[in-house]
Amino acid sequence: MFSAIFWDRGPFPPARIFSSPIAKRARSDGVKVRGYISCVLGCPYDGEVKPQAVVAVAKVLWELGCYEVSLGDTIGVGTPRKARELLRAVAGSVPIAHLAMHFHDTYGQALANLYAGMEEGARVIDSAAGGLGGCPYAPGATGNVATGTLTGGAQSIFVGGVLTVGANQVANTYTGTVTATVDYN
DSSP states (O other): OOOEEEEEESSSSSHHHHHHHHHHEEEEEEEEEEEEEEEOOOTTTTTTTHHHHHHHHHHHHHHHTTTTEEEEEOOOOHHHHHHHHHHHHHHTTSOOGGGEEEEETTTTTTTHHHHHHHHOOOOEEEGGGGGOOOTTTTTTTOOOOOOHHHHHHHHHHSSOOOOOTTHHHHHHHHHHHHOOOOOOO
């Protein structure tokens, strides 16, 4: 699987020109391509993001042949209502079964936002061991929702279907060893 098609809000022609040959080559080589859109629920520079801007980019990624489009709340400012509205809008151009949610937990809303997305029919969720991560171009962004938080929340909401073996053990191992602070400036 190839996951390098990445777009920051808005249908930027240079990104489309760059991505199209990559997607075509990957498809011709039998490689699955996953598209990513960041800052879908808020931008650290421009503030609010209109769902239609995200829809336009998702549609292009889908037409390029991405088997899945990941919607990233990169700075973690989303709310359940906004997540639900965004997924409804994007699902008009990309089937919900081919949308993924990649929600950072900056303000503790990721789990609630993911649950709202699951109520809309989304079933693919990105998570990070121990919530590690962040974003070099989004000042103050924390990591993606922690896998342990996600699986614990899913088990309390749903019955079965959640594999948790080792998730917290891995997270504890890595969060105990990663102590560096990175200055992206």
